[in-house]
Amino acid sequence: MQFKYPGLTAEHDAYRDQIRRFVQTEIVPNVAKWDEEGLFPSDLHKKAAEVGILQLGYPEEYGGIPCADPYYQIILAEEISRSGAGGLPAGLMTHGIGLPPVLAGASEALKQEIAPAVLRGEKFIALGVTEPGGGSDVAALKTRAVRDGDYYVVNGSKTFITSGMRADWVTTAVRTGGDGMGGISLLVIPTDLPGFSRTPLKKMGWWMSDTATLYFDNVRVPVANRIGPENQGFLYAMANFNGERTGMAAGCLGYSKICYEYARDYAKQRKTFGKRLADHQVIRHKLARMMLEITGLETMVYTLATIGHREGKMPVAETALLKVKASETFEFCANEAMQILGGHGFMRDNPVERLYRETKVQAIGGGSAEIMLDLAARQYGI
Numbered sequence: 001m002q003f004k005y006p007g008l009t010a011e012h013d014a015y016r017d018q019i020r021r022f023v024q025t026e027i028v029p030n031v032a033k034w035d036e037e038g039l040f041p042s043d044l045h046k047k048a049a050e051v052g053i054l055q056l057g058y059p060e061e062y063g064g065i066p067c068a069d070p071y072y073q074i075i076l077a078e079e080i081s082r083s084g085a086g087g088l089p090a091g092l093m094t095h096g097i098g099l100p101p102v103l104a105g106a107s108e109a110l111k112q113e114i115a116p117a118v119l120r121g122e123k124f125i126a127l128g129v130t131e132p133g134g135g136s137d138v139a140a141l142k143t144r145a146v147r148d149g150d151y152y153v154v155n156g157s158k159t160f161i162t163s164g165m166r167a168d169w170v171t172t173a174v175r176t177g178g179d180g181m182g183g184i185s186l187l188v189i190p191t192d193l194p195g196f197s198r199t200p201l202k203k204m205g206w207w208m209s210d211t212a213t214l215y216f217d218n219v220r221v222p223v224a225n226r227i228g229p230e231n232q233g234f235l236y237a238m239a240n241f242n243g244e245r246t247g248m249a250a251g252c253l254g255y256s257k258i259c260y261e262y263a264r265d266y267a268k269q270r271k272t273f274g275k276r277l278a279d280h281q282v283i284r285h286k287l288a289r290m291m292l293e294i295t296g297l298e299t300m301v302y303t304l305a306t307i308g309h310r311e312g313k314m315p316v317a318e319t320a321l322l323k324v325k326a327s328e329t330f331e332f333c334a335n336e337a338m339q340i341l342g343g344h345g346f347m348r349d350n351p352v353e354r355l356y357r358e359t360k361v362q363a364i365g366g367g368s369a370e371i372m373l374d375l376a377a378r379q380y381g382i
Helices: 011-038 044-050 071-082 085-091 101-107 110-117 231-268 281-311 315-347 351-357 359-364 369-379
Strands: 125-126 144-148 151-162 169-175 183-192 196-200 211-222
Touching: 011 044, 011 071, 011 085, 011 351, 044 085, 071 085, 071 231, 071 281, 071 315, 101 110, 101 183, 101 231, 125 144, 144 169, 151 169, 151 183, 169 231, 183 211, 183 231, 231 315, 231 351, 231 359, 281 315, 315 351, 315 359, 315 369, 351 359
Parallel strands: 125 169
Antiparallel strands: 144 151, 151 211, 169 183, 196 211
16 A cells, blocks of 8 residues: 655655665565564664665765655655564664754864764664653753853763664753753764763664663763753754654654554455454454554645645644654554554564554653643643
8 A cells, every 4th residue: 555645756755665675675674573582683773774764864075965855754754664573663764863963063073073073873863851760740850950160061861862872972951051941952972981971771672773862970971062052952952853863753654554554464265154354344444444544644644744834844743643644554554453453463473563562652752642632732822
């Protein structure tokens, strides 16, 4: 099943084929083993860099590959997600949330130090915003950075940090001023500094993607590692969220299609009461409803990308609603696919079982569904 958005060209189709071949060749045969072992392959970043996956959408002067329109990034996010394991894109594309604030507001020296190495797949950067005492309420964060000459002394902790165990740098939100969003700065913190430590977290899903709690105990970070002016880091963090949410939505689109296709193929082969499972009307309706939800999500993803490209930025309210729609579509398709698969769906030998466990993280990460709905309502003046 492939929806054909009017804006897509033969070049987009060729790019999709290229990424799908990489996923089918380098990832799919091994992804179940990687996930079961909780191991992200050390060489996959370099392989992805060799075919231009890591670099897409970043400036050429840092080793990036600019793209003419946002459809390429949507295609990339969707096709990587078709690996059938959420920990794969989470681990492979973590730089998509950690690197953009650096390129948007760091010094040229810091950009040159970090970006080329990350885009070559040699080094890793994570984003550190969420804290143990709070989730989506970014403005209430408590990790504090106190100025001491040419350094900030950082104390506090971050949690649920994707790729936190292997990150060489963490783009970290810290409090340098008073309460609220006006007192937040962003620092790029090298993880080899004295006083920095981290511990791994065990999760319901995303087993192959490491997730960590980070601790800062009098970590001295150069002032030169600040992104943008002091106390204006909230703006850089918030500007990053729209791109993250769009990418998550495109990923949910890929996961939803995997659930549909696996359930469809199973229903065509499995026989019950003397006929194919797909010949039962109730099963056909389940599959049709999945197609309906997927097509609606796909239309919304590409329409908002078109608007964002035309206007120069993604609309806040609609992007928030897109994330909610995406997580709900994914959850619906995973649930229906599990029901169609029956007992087979409960076994750990198929991607639907794995994806079913991973649905909730999509409704929580990047801003919970409840926060997204409230954000959209406020943007609409409700």
